[in-house]
Amino acid sequence: MPLIPTASTVRFPTRETNCPGSPPNLNKETPHQRSPTRTVRYSPGSTNDTTRTTMIRTRTGTTLLAASLLLAACAGPSANENPGPPPPTSSPSSAPPMPAGPVLTRLAATLTDAPADTTRGGYQYVERRTWYRDLIGPPGPTGWPERIRVDQLWRTDDAAKGRLVSVHLETHGCIPDDGESGSWAGRTGDRFDQPPPRQPDALRTHLLIAGGPGENRPQDIVGGIAMLYERHALTRPVRAAVLRLLAQQPGLLAQAGVTDRIQRPGTDLILPYTDRSGVPRRDILTIDARSGVLLAARSVITGPIPPQDPRLGPDFPTLIVAEAANYRLYVDSRRTPNAHTPAAGCQQPTLRSTQSNTSPR
Secondary structure (H helix, E strand, O other), X not given: OOOOOOHHHOOOOOOEEEOOOOOOOOOOOOOOOOOOOXXXXXXXXXXXXXXXXXXXXXXXXXXXXHHHHHHHHHHOXXXXXXXXXXXXXXXXXXXOOEEHHHHHHHHHHOOOOOHHHHOXXXXXXXXXXXXXXXXXXXXXXXXXXXXXXXXXXXXXXXXXXXXXXXXXXXXXXXXXXXXXOEEEOOOOOOXXXXXXXXXXXXXXXXXXXXXXXOOOOHHHHHHHHHHHHHHOOOOHHHHHXXXXXXXXXXXXXXXXXXXOXXXXXXXXXXXEEEOOOOOEEEEEEEEOOOOOOEEEXXXXXXXXXXOOOHHHOOOHHHHHHHHHOOEEEEEEEEEEOOOOOOOOHHHOHHHHHHHOOOOOO
């Protein structure tokens, strides 16, 4: 499974869901998070959707991007609803990729301020938007429908209290996800809820503290960094440590002159590798080329998918491709005076116009 931390990685009311028609997870890799998550399991031919409360501790891995989006699919609208609005496109770059180490080392020494450095208040605020495939049931003629989810997290520095608000965007409006919204609090002992270190070596330990044997690869570092942006509005010293740690990762490439899906300019950090299922991938982090802030994260399949365990079912290769279509946009990251600023959910100015077109369900 590929790289994105999704809605599931920012602590929702925990529920383990058996999504009918979803493939089994026989891959041992899991996202780097020790928070409650939605885990998808599959029984061929099953038509029963059951839930139970559980607490799941997961580890860093190459799954960070798509695994959590696969989990978010179970939290999404049902498959018989209209698909969400088509995603805006991100612009590729004509510049050739180059080794990322020198690029990131220079950037770490010259970082400019970001909103997390210039705003004040007792809460960190993180907002993200995720495009994912609704992996419920078998794929249709055009695959699984695409959904869009918006998550807003307010949290105190010590993670003692906070607020989480989630909505789904569709062609006919903005739909609040009341089941996934509410109060938020960090977990005791969860390193990702605690302030991250400002030194690269300490940060590496921080990211890999719960990893199992072999979970110290570059893709684990890349996934752990994406996870940090799930929970924190990172200040400049921490962002510099992040860049210096990334600069140490073998095989990491940098490609300048790209834009994300809302046309913010940036630099892609590209990590090519082959996952444990033999699937060739690239995990890609798009960062702001001046402040170093993470703008987007995604995973791309770059070659043929080798034969998989037949127990996974005939649709499993299609599922792998669908997961790779997931895209995470980090929209905002700053400090706020309270857990109600900015406006939440469908009351956001950018989402309010879609709410008026939402028909009752």
